[in-house]
Amino acid sequence: MSEPDRPNPDALLASIQRNERAKLRGTLKIFFGMCPGVGKTFAMLKAAQSFKAKGVSVAVGIVETHGREETESLLSGLVVIPRLHVNYKGKELSDLDLDAVLAARPGYVLVDELAHTNAEGMRHSKRFQDVLELLDNGINVLATLNVQHVESLVDSVRQITGVTVRETVPDSVLDLADEIELVDLPPDELLARLREGKVYTAERSEAAAKHFFQKGNLTALREIALRKTADRVNLQLKDYMQENRIVGPWKTVERLMVAVGPSPYSEQLIRWTRRIAATMEAPWIAVYVQASRPLPEMAEKRLKKNIALAQELGATLLTTADDDIAQALLRVARQNNATQIVIGKSMTNPIIDLVHGGSLVNKLIRDSGAIDIYVVKSDAGAPPKKPFQNRGSAGASSRQRDYVVSGVAVGAATAACFLASSYIDYRSVGMFLLFIISLLSLFVGRGPLFTAAALSAIFWDFFFIPPLFTFSISHPSDVLLVSLYFIVALVSGTLTSRIRTKETIVRRRERHTSALYSFVNALASAETIDDIARVGMENMTTAFATRAALFLPETGESIGRDPHPLSTFTPDTDKEWSVAEWVFSNKKPAGHATATLPFATAAYYPLLMHGLCRGVVGLVSSGAREMPVEQEGLLMMFLHQWAFALDRAVLREEAARTRLLEESERLNKTLLNSISHELRTPLAAITGASSSLMEPAVAKDTVARDVLVGDIRAASSRLNRLVENLLDMTRIESGSLTIAKDWCDVHDIINSVLSGLSEELSRYTVRVSIDDNLPLVKLDGIIVEQVLSNIILNAAQYTPPGTTIQIRSLFETSMLVFAIEDEGPGLPEESIGRIFDKFYRVPGTKAGGTGLGLSIVKGFVELHGGSVEAANRANKGARFLIRIPVEHKPFSDDEEAS
């Protein structure tokens, strides 16, 4: 197979993924028309009726019949979901009730007029966003759309009809549609329908016809609609060919790049690029070159809008920082293999261009090499204002102050020099003024500096250069001096000022980098989810100086109602909280200053990693100003790192849980092995002995009978002990064991233990010493009996008969102490640390015993808040030491008096 014949694997994968996704999400069918009145709604309803006839559930989400009878008649028999009514500024508005549709879960839902802008207070600002959410939830959607509402076609439509369309639908939504049905009507027929009042009601149609429904317009719109549909069919064909390995003429991969800036022209450029990219089927990149000068607020806002537009239209967004735009663009283009760069014609001013060594266009063309440069004429009619004239109020006031400061400084310096003019000559005055200008450049921007330089030159000339108090200069060398002065002042001032702004930028970037660095560093050392949440909250609030709230998922499906304890704000209303919840389930940002649920006071971002939402962060922006693009970039990086860390921690916890499970499985196996052996041994003894007893010969032999009966009894009590141990262990493990403390006499406890073990201890000497001053103590006597009993039995089992077991009890500083000492072989050093572990048995010990007794001891003692330790005695044997903190009371007979 030759190289060009092979289907592009990436495209193939994308196509498969699209199909995969399509299986989970609902399908979208768009009825596409050139203008209102062609019968889109009618066609949609007909389709709905046919679905219904096939038994598919169809619901009407929102349908505008505009009072058309034939359309209305098609509504009959369909379930209509009531609209959601909101009262906005006294006006009753109604829109698609998204939640009602989600709750109803119809097979298909009809949504008319995709480009509609929702009333304020609805979840999404645009109706197409409602549709996207429906699709995400697996509901199939039938929708209508007119060609003039398609984002990338807005310019073309304006050029044809002169109407600027505000309600637009991103092309990406159109691309998402599984099917687009063109609803076509020849313009003459449409106009006829219009005249008959079938499109709009009579009074509205007159006005509408004048502005929009002209035959020329309609023909042009029809052509655009047809072409758009044709493009799409073409694309679908390509998809089909690729999937089915039909070898076709593959285009070489083109890649477009467009520069995005704060200029209003930029919007046009973006749309233009998208259009070209779509027809070429080429990917496209939008690049924003950040200069060292901070942008005024209005420009910042426009820039954000343009960037959002580019993303909406499907561009890959890149940002880079450089003061030389041309160089930056070429660099990004080369790094990303862009083959074509799109720029606007009127992006710069010719005079400034001269200073900067040629216009941007010229520079680009000069250095572009293999990259093609498209220069697109900008539509002069579109932007009513010049790009940089609109200054934010905050910037303006600080600027005004700078002008005043500059003026006052120059004035004061001039006055001072004037007073001292009899002592210094006018050249020194010039030097002094120059010094003042240099000083000023450290504090004020370029504009005020220019004013100060000009003002000081004028003052100098007027007050100091002979002839005094005139603007004329007598000496030619003084003319030169003043001109030079002006230029030097300007240049040095400008340079300083520029260095200063650059420095600010560098410092800010430095700050960002170090903030990010310290964040990543802190995250790296945070282990648990809690740590990561804490680190994140701390860094978030310091780096962005905002109030933040973090919500972590409680289960896989929902986030906790209460934000993380370190959160610096809490959503106070249900509505506010529901935004966070929406973000979690839809994995998209929402809230303040976003397109979704903008009524919220905070903006909420999902912490996404590998398609899973690990949490939701809410940020309350401080002040009215929106976050600058640069800071938003930093925020995204923060969130990404945070999500990454959380994801890692969650996975780690899952891994730990799995390990725990494996461990408990292993324990279970050990238990089963040990228990089955322990259970079978006495059972075998009982079965064997009892069956022997049934033998008549054995039954007659009284000696043998007594031995066998004794064996049965011994085996039974061994079995009983095992069962009791197992029950105790289970009670400790399950946490169902509660201790019931009561006043106890330690003598009683020890006596009970010894009488219970009298049989087992019959061949040992037991020595008991109890401190005379031992008070009454409050503890669970039965449990403590069990503890002592297990240890003493243990001593009896593992030491040779005839030796002494010593039991001591004393009381020291609120601690009840028991010491059990034996004279056996002692414990092997390597076992001492593990002797209280469940199922642990000292290697090489005799059979019988489950390794449970001592672990029960430990569990019981710990229930009392005490400790138990084992050690070898200096000369011989082992010592077990138990310490239990107890409430105590001296033995006394105060009560005697009563």
Added chain:
Amino acid sequence: MPEGKRILVVDDEIHIRRFLKVTLEANGYHVLEASTAKDGIYKAATDRPDAIVLDLGLPDMDGGAVLKQVREWSAVPVIILSVRDDEKGKVAALDAGADDYVVKPFGVNELIARLRVALRHGLDGADDIKEFENGELFVDLVNRIVKVGGLPVKLTATEYSLLIQFVKNAGKVLTHRHLMREIWGPYREDETQYLRVYVAQLRKKLETDPARPKLFITESGVGYRMPVAE
């Protein structure tokens, strides 16, 4: 002696009933059987047994509830069969009027000994004991004289009334609650520390070896018992 004494065994386990029937009948008792609580109550009412051996864990009703019903109209001695770790159940049953308890698994000797004590208490009202003797201990209830090894011992008023409780109920388990109520009245039932102190004092004064008591035996988690003099 036990000739013809009729014992009702209420237990749902056929093996337990069978071995009790065999052993008790070998010891001269007559055994009636019931496998459910209902049947047990019915037989207790109709057959008028001399003593009941009652399992606490019955399928249709809690053994404690059976005891309560029986106690409404009968003072027949009842011995409870319980499992270890059910101290609460035991104490509740004893406080509800059970005479004694035996923990499963139990040796049959133990059960027969308890049964014998219970039957004797049921037979003669314990109130008219005038003298009591157990090992070194001698109590003259009429003249309020206590002697150990023939030597008189001075007891305080509280110590003496406590001792009398043991003497009158020799062989029976006395719960902490019961003793508290008898000696200190119904409002201090939970302040068992006094009881511990007085039992310790009685041991010091009356036991030959207070460290290994033979008279005042501790029943873990339940109470005390004074064994019957054999």
